[in-house]
Amino acid sequence: MNFPFTAIVGQTQLKTALLMCAVDPSLGGVLIRGDKGSAKSTAARALTDILPLISRVPGCAFVCSPDIPSEHCPVCNGLDVMAVASPVPFITLPLGATEDRVVGTLDLQQALKGAERVFQPGLLAAAHRGILYIDEVNLLPDHLVDVLLDVAAMGVNSVQREGLSVTHPARFSLIGTMNLEEGDLRPQLLDRFGLMVEVAAPRDKTVRAEVVRRRIAFEADTAGYANSWQDSQHSLRGQLVAAQQLLPQVLMADALLALISHICCEFEVASLRADIVIYKAARTLAALAGRIQVTPEDIRTAAELALPHRRRRKPFEQPGLDQERLDELMQAALPPQHSTDDGEPDPNTPPPEADGLDAPQQVFAADPATAMATIKVDSPARHSASGKRNTALHATRGQVVRSVPDSQPSSLALAATLRSAVLRDGSDFHIQADDLHQQIRTGKTANLILFVVDASGSMAAQRRMAAVKGAVLALLTDAYQHRDQVAVIAFRGEAAYWLLPPTRSVELAEQQLQDLPTGGRTPLAHALHLALEAVGSRQGLPPLLVLLSDGKANVALQEGGDPWQESLALAHLCADSGLPALVLDTETGYLRLGKARQLAQALRADCLTLEELSAENLVLTIRGQLH
Template structure:
């Protein structure tokens, strides 16, 4: 099977050290793109992008209709192709499978294509320019940092991947074309998570991490140096393995239609999905398709229990999340019990465990897991990257993050501790777990921004309601028809109009101005001093901040966390998209000591100053959670310092909200005074809840 010519920028797929789960997930999708793509989660520098880019080079070449911009198959052309109609069996040309990369900053026009509205209005023709979905048809569409992509683009992307068709509907003009591709997204969870609804749309997911064995790490560096020194020579050394892998993919694709999913195997698939209590039926469909693909890859024409086991380990971990702070994972004991319970009663003892009867010659591993360690060879013929050699069997290790305790916060021992006077610092107390989160009221930045798309504050955006029109500087993407007609109307006589048609010129065109919502930088400044009082009170404060973090996640905000206690303030979490990291830092936050309120505000001022330079379009919202007390070293004017720090923050024009945590029958009103200094809205802790706000509105209406 001929392969695509080697690219100097492509690292050989078979030369990647270890990463067995990642390679298997990619190969299963290469065999059957209907599996639904792969989401690769892991820390930076773990060969995620290298592996994905290397896959395209081993995919079989595709035959296309000459001149078709949408890559139609000559044997079965798309009947609705915008460049068609094409005759079946027409002349064909062969080209390598494409790898198309979608950048994080891409627009909707770049993804789905754009219509030349100027030509459509002035010439009366549908001039459509295909986008990246058309270019990726019958190839690989790769989205690096998919968690940073705008939600509406992710929705479009996953819809096209699921339907195999891309739709463009604008200003009464409709275009559709085939878009079947292998979708791969990579992400670093530390930079933010995908919403659970979007996670579910990816077929498989794998967790990757750098190896901890120094010998394996040395081999990674050795191969990287060899590739950088002589890319062509390094690739040539792995050419036999690459060719064999390409042939095996093609063979598995040809075998795929003949693979049988028996009723017994289907019952195992559904039993496993039910055992893990996943939502909907997409998990059952994906697991079944992955099991069929694995059987074809291993050379079998009937799905076995081992195929179901491998498929479940790749298809279910990310579907078990119940809230954004849950870590993906799969419990092996539950999986094995579900498989055992769904076995036919007449099965013999040979199926009592996850192991097979003996080595097989038709799979990369018996159950899809790592082989006990990544490849430790120095080159072709010396390693274990043979994807199912006769001499090897493999045992499955748990995925990173698996296990009963994965992702669960540690609850510190309960200790004594009540409120302390401000005259002396309270002793440190163990971290208190937060109370249950609740739905909060929406906190907004005043005015209209122009930042990244989100769901918090008002902003000019590419999606939303039409609020006006402007004359476009470049191409028109969203025509405002009434304004265009009004601009052209006074010139009709001068342009010699005699019939019913409207004569338009370029200067008549108007672009619609849309108003939607933006995501903001929400910087939390949390008082963790001894003045915050009892464990129950601190648990309530943490629960409130956790609720605000959950709200920030849903509104696509960037978040940061500053805490102040004892001698100063600490940037517990620099601004990031990972609200999970913020929640983890909050849960483990100890309390006690003095209340350096001024230090917390000054640290916030500095962080926001840097972020304005780094991300100038993202407007900040400062949320200060405190009772308003300020204590410092003996003899210092702590309250005066806090007021001056608040004035400095206010002078920068930072929108702020103060959450008043003061409790007890006698209130000093210090938090409200701080809110006035900041020019901020002040809310009592119990007023944060959306239900509290709704009940207040109802009471006002009843009184009226």
């Protein structure tokens, strides 16, 4: 049983967005983004209990509209069909789901009985006219994202596989939750979400206490607590029914439609879908309020939900919408009687600058990268982690490229298995172990990019540290585009430490790097030792080590040890373990000792200067055997 929707404390914007999707499913759904433990999943699941019922035929796997049944639905196209009122489908798409389970496949049970080819509908068919829910949607494998993009664009699911040719409607509201610490979404999928809401746990102690109080009461007596909220739940469901009936009558003045386009242009939103979503969302807000006329305030609220994830931003720029800028656009575009502000702006007061407000204090700013640096791995990876950097052979996820005989397949190739059984003995059809086939998939994998950054005093002037940060930011941009995990180890003073543990959020890596202090001695051996420990303890993602230092080690790992010899010995250990590496020599001046180059030789790695890193169209090739 779900937690009652009306019992959720606060989260006004989130609840509004979910109710809007309930009134108008064509909005495209809502992306709920925020910290863990902020009731994202609770609110999404609670929505199902207040949704108005839909009409469907019992036993229909395609959730057909009784008036327009799918041509492939044996239930709705049968005789004596009678529809009943049923709950709206709420289908969860697991991250580990196979493509066959999502899009549908050959009904193996019917095939084994010798019947003609029968299509077994998948999750997309089950979600038709309902909600498709994806928890941690930013971790969804790329091959499933590609499927969702096709279906979301066309509103139908087309299956051409295993001798089947089936097309059926698949229109649903897409609701996804995600935590930015695990990385962002692909831009194409991000744009498919009509609305986006940022959520956070309440900071007011009274509100937090009420949240805990209600949750404890719900867990102590789930059924009793849910019954105590039935009146408010029923009332809200009635409001949704009324809004759905009123929506076709809602009108929008042409001046407000022009305002929508003006706002989208001023925020440099490329996708025209933003204009359409704001239009639909504003009408939906009016219907929820029981009005047939859209107001400027409806436009503003709709823009707050439809624009933050669509405006142009750089890879490390924080998402969000400048509220003051939005107020300015509303006031400038509308006549005074339509102003959303009670007071008139002072014409002698210049508008506040959007840039530089509440900017975090930085130790040294980073130089902008003059070119996009790209890391290329020259040996194919064989890992299951999803990403976009390397081609993975025999991947556990991805596109099926062929099938091979295998008596104990981990992923059964149905068509090849059945074909083998039929060809072996068509008159007496049965499957033997020799008929079984394994699916061979190909996909893309990610890497763990481990940045080891020298922040000691030997890095010299502030100007030099700014150049180092700019170089790392260029490499972080490359990691962002390839959906890698990144980690940052900094070393200065007497030891090395984690500046950022492994994460998919390169925004966090960039933020930590900007605040990195410098100065002190150079514990290079400590940093290499910590990097070796990190690589040894993490299995799954193939690691890449990027070391930025001038190599002037002067802090020993062992008491009485030689700092430089210890560093070389650890570099040899990294190379012997098969760890691919790249060294960026940060040494400056006319007379150079070349320590970083010697270190690169011990690591069996390329060594580049920061000047070379800034060269146009540079491709950094990291050589080594990936394990």
